[in-house]
Amino acid sequence: MNIQNIVALAEQLKSLGFTDMGYSLAKRACFKPKHFFLNYQVEKSGGVLRFQLSFEKDRKVGDAYVLVYYDAIFQKSKPFEGTVNGVDVSWLSQQMSEVDWTKAFDFTEKKPLTGSDKNAFEKELRIESIIDALTAFEGTNEGRLAASFLKQEHWLGTAYNEIYGNISVLKNKVEVSQRFYILDGQPSISVDEACRYLQNRWLEKEMLAKKKQAEDSGTNDTEINGHGTGLLRKKRKRKARTSK
Known part of the structure; x- marks a missing residue:
């Protein structure tokens, strides 16, 4: 097992906000899989942020692993209330x-x-x-x-x-998710940045849902009002014919 690689990976994860992952990395790496996943979870801003980190063997160094990407899922703590x-x-x-x-x-x-x-x-x-x-x-x-x-x-x-x-x-009713890739030579998205991004998407989802609900309600009102107007017109026509 490449201890130096495990330590370096743990430091990389720590810099992104994934703390105390070194031992979990070692436990997976000792089985020498081609790829593996690690889970991480934090509570932030009234919700739960869950991560699944994907690792695979380094093609350049056979006994080393690299972080390829991670999936982040933000879920409101109480998506259903009342x-x-x-x-x-x-x-x-x-x-x-x-x-x-x-x-x-x-x-x-x-x-x-x-x-x-x-x-x-x-x-x-x-x-x-x-x-x-x-x-x-x-x-x-x-x-x-x-x-x-x-x-x-x-x-x-x-x-x-x-x-x-x-x-x-x-x-899609109770959570939002996004995959973040780790690219060589480019800054990676941290836990805090992923949280802010997903929270913004959640707020956008809520706003769109409220907008759609308002539009649907407005459509129903229009249909009802339109139907009522039609009946009034028919009654007026009948009255006009009777008067003739």
């Missing part, structure tokens, strides 16, 4: 955070059960109430999206697939 179908999103998220979902989805656990024990099903009853709330969400498109987002947020890394299969979220 009440959906009578259920408060923040309340439900808090309820879900208090459950050990790894154990909840572990169906191999065995222990004696006594029907007379009132507390025997306490955890299961709590989970059932959460599932009922998630089901209540799914009455609208927005609710289905919020429910899927909460499931992914709290069930990530658990064996939920056995019951629910794959849970997909329309990512």
Whole structure:
């Protein structure tokens, strides 16, 4: 393993804002893969910034690695707020955070059960109430999206697939992403710069969504008003014919 290369890569990452990555680099490099990824996450400005850094072997130096690019994803901490179908999103998220979902989805656990024990099903009853709330969400498109987002947020890394299969979220609704390449001889985009760029894209997304909503609302109003005007014209024509 090229220790000098690992140290140099760690310093490069540190200069970009990816701190304490040296040991993770060494753990990947010791297996001598052709390429590998490292994940990094920070919380910034009311959101979560997730990175996936891509490394591959240096074509010039066989036992060394280079950072090729990284993908940056900005996701608002609370993309869904308020009440959906009578259920408060923040309340439900808090309820879900208090459950050990790894154990909840572990169906191999065995222990004696006594029907007379009132507390025997306490955890299961709590989970059932959460599932009922998630089901209540799914009455609208927005609710289905919020429910899927909460499931992914709290069930990530658990064996939920056995019951629910794959849970997909329309990512363009809750996050923005960008790939940044690392080019020789050119300054690279830092973590802070990537954050500012993605935050600006998120604000732009919100503004465009509000503009579209306003335009759609205006179109509906125009259609209603136009329809009303047409009826008035018909009534006027009928009155004119009657008077003749």
